[in-house]
Amino acid sequence: MSHTLTFETRLLSSLSKVFADEELSQASYDRGSSFGNETYSFQVAYRSNRLLKNIRVHLQSELSHRITVRSVGLVPSEMPTYHDHDEFILRATPGLYPDPLLPLASVPVITGCPNQWRSLWITVQPDGEIKGGTYEIRIRFETESGESLGEEVFTLEVIPATLPDQTLIHTEWFHADCLANYYEVGIFSERHWTLIDQFMQTAAQHGINMILTPVFTPPLDTEVGGERPTVQLVDVEVSEDGQYAFGFDKLDRWADLCDSNGIQYLEFSHLFTQWGARHAPKIMADVNGKPEKLFGWETDATGEAYHAFIRQFIPALTGWIESRGLEQRCYFHVSDEPSESHLEAYGHASRLMNELLPDYPIIDALSDISFYEQGLVKRPIPGSNHIEPFLDQQVTPLWTYYCCSQYKEVSNRFFNLPSARNRIIGIQLYKFNIEGFLHWGYNFWNSQYSKRAIDPFKVTDADCGFPSGDAFVVYPGEEGPIESIRLKVFQEGLQDLRALQLLETQIGREAVLQALEEGLEEPITFKTYPRDPEWLLSKRQWINDKIRESLAVK
Template sequence: MEKTFPDIFPTGAAPRVLSFKCAANEYEPAQFVIRSPKAIQGVTIALSELVSKDGHKLQDIHWNFVGFIPLDSNTPDTTRADRCGCHDRVPEGEIIRLAPCKISDPLLEDEVVDLEANTTLPVWVTVHVPSGTPAGIYEGEARVKGQGIEDEVIPIELEVYPFELPKERNMYLTNWFMVEHISKAHNVELFSEKFWDMLGKYAKNMAEHRQNVVYTPWNQLITVYREGGGSWSYDYANFDRFVQTFMDAGVDGRIELTHIGTPSLLRHVEKGLYGVKVTDKKTGETVRVPGEEGLPPLLGSLQKHLEEKGWLEKAMLHVSDEPNYYTIDDWKKLARFAKKHAPGIKTIDAVSVPGFDGLLDVAVPLSLALEGEFELYKNEFQQGAGKELWFYTCCIPYGHYPNRFLDYPLSDLRVLHWMNYLFDVSGYLHWGLTFGWEEHDGTNFGPAKRFPPGDSHLIYPGKEGPMNSIRWETQRESLEDFEYFTLLEAKTAAIKEKLGPAADPIPADFRSKEIGGKIVKTFSDYVEDVDAIYSVKELLASEIIEIDKEPLFLFMTTPNTNIPVKIGPAVIKLQGVVEEGAKVKVNGVEVEILPDGGFVEIVQLEIDGQVVKIEVEKDGKKKTIEREFEVI
């Protein structure tokens, strides 16, 4: 989970094994690098299938050489000297290297390359473990081949956990793209059969990376005709094919309809409705009708069509992008227009302020803004009251906030969707999946100059479809982590149901959020250490595996293990519930169990003995759990 550089000499011994750990229905990447004091021609990689001791085989394993992106400048305001030492960050701040430099990102399509002497070449290996794959250890090998050298063999070991991630996505993800980007990059005529084939490849790629919301340019896809008598008609053929292409691929969570109004970001720019392109059915002449005239019947028709297709509940309509304190009243005027003419379609927008008088259904504040006014947003957009709260990042924030810029560590992107889970934020939006492509020459995929490096796109146009990046792969890792947290919470809820009312005081998400809190404290305070993140992910997996083993048992502590306990004396409250007939010991001392299975114990911690050990036993089955506290 680290970016490398062509001039970096790998430290330590070569890896003895390329190790993976994951659940079924999960993708898992790993990386190794090749370096030689002499140039090597024709370098390539050969991967074997992975086989378990029981003979089960996994064949969905592939590799890519990682390419480098030239960086002329860094993300703004991340090189300040006052960043040094904060949260153990590098002296330059968030960035991993000062420009000019080359940053690893695209997963190249080339299967054979020539390696220059004393140059580091990263190789990215991805394993996909299909649903239903038996748990266990799977082994195989990677062979590094080249002209004039003996094969270098790297053993591969994959541990498949005895659980699998759900097929459904439990949070929403959208990354914006434009159909023109795909058409131009692959030289296919817009809405031709070749275009639809290519779009299907992009839809499949998005689904494989757990994107479940499709940014839908509805006013471009719907053809509006003026009939002979002056009435209007609507052709939804392209719209339906576009939406169905993504639905069939698995991007089927939400239909995100593009904006009806001009952006609300700038204070002194007049806000208004976009016009509607109308074609005279008899003459073929095309005119643009003002939005005030063209949008009311079009919005009404769109809502009716969505309802007929069974898509209305999935649809969300953007009003005007990024309203703020100065422009929110202008936004409300446009939103009232949308609600009047399409009352059944939810509204969504990226915002930087709360206070929308019920006109906004899906609020997507900038992460920085959400952190600053978190309670106001949470109160206004309560998830159970028909509202939703997402967050977004774009050109900002930077500094202490995580983002997906090229010169940021991958760990920043890895923790992004931990924040979705820990702060009960149900979706994430970013504007840049395919933007900025117009500035590349087919080989030099440099970042779009007018944005922080990497902000404009996560994928690249390949020869026959999308070309992935290590950032795109890492975002999928973060989304899969989200599902781990959700799975532990769901298992906890099921056990609560079995244990009865005595378990009511214990929140179903207590332990999952306690585990996540070891890495993420706030939107701007989180651990970037790669080993720490992997360690916590393994802890999360182990608790998913163990939680529903007998004897069933749940407990919580006050405070939780992430909060230091002060001497005075240092005490914690331990509250739990067990199955009927179970016995419980805390630090070797048996505790009293109430008739309903509940118990409460006050535990005094010692400065040199802050581990609390809980033992539960019933019918010869035993479970031991330890919690470690910091005493200050």
């Protein structure tokens, strides 16, 4: 048996997932194009036939100052999927899955584990500072002593044009308590504010332009009767005559961070509990100089005490909104994911909110159209697998969401799903003129129902609560957020959406839709769409070429 060293490399698109224990199935992918304000990613896979430490990685390119090279880390998944999953998956077995994008040391070195494919993730961010043109990106691998192991050259064309600003409203629920838990810092300590700032910045860089804002501790994913740590931005003081005074200093600081990070929309946390709107969120107050819990699971949401509170709180909050000129940037929630059995309780809460907030949008994730038909929700957010009745009734404006329940047919981003199934959402959002997209898990690093805090590098399925990849798209790194493959690929879907909007200004919407579906056996819907990553890549290249042609004509 030969003991000579062999070292293999292959260029891959961002839509490949490289598993350590299987052969590469994707063809080499060595060229692409992007616009001057677009983030572009590709991968270099590598494999050594024996253990090889301290492999040096050299990047050579005119663009090197705009390029980051990261290692695709592996994390465990004990529950990658449900028992009755569909067939559009990569695998259903527990094991190690590629997901976090780990920064390399200042001198980039990697390890070749024997006979395991691994990959580097290369991201180019022109940020409008690169001239149009074609650039080579050379990645070279060397041994510690400087001998060449191999190299790959990727060719990127930067098109001298920019994508339009994102119009889609996009929220991934931001869990401020999880930051404090993981990093072991006091809630709203200076260190906590720094972390909030860093994680907001990463969100904004990836097209998340709306942030869940915890005016009170969000009543989300909490066991009935259980509590999450208090992350309440509004201070409440109770006077002796039962009147309330509200302090907005922390909310001011939060809004300032949103502004400085370019986040356009504030999404105020739900004012009634999840799955039924029957109780109040946890609300802490200063009563005679001492902190006390005013409301929570023991509070009847339809009771006089809570109604009296809400009737004082909402005018104070809208007064704050108006004082800052945020009227066009604020959204409210009643309760998350009510179902038919909750119509009565939700109706009570909804009527109160609509009475107090006639001029503000109220949005809620739900999938039963009767809530809309009865006028209880004017801006419903149906799950992507329940959206057809809302499309049929031409509900506008229309949003959509997905979470763990949307695991058959539709787009999603679990670890075990192909990245093409993640990215296709951009084309679907474009075709159906969707105004907003919501997801509940930006950084939910808890078990299901928040019974305990978890380490997301070790537990990726919320203690077998949801398929791995549902609960978060960022990891907590020592220096701040660590991005995931899934966050990057979803961002590519959002960039596809903007590219389609740009093309529409040149050839018209009808022509764009026709071109998208050319040669397909059936029209694109949320459940039927091309599944081949090659289709997505070549369609995006076609869009870019078409835009470039129009620019040349002008």
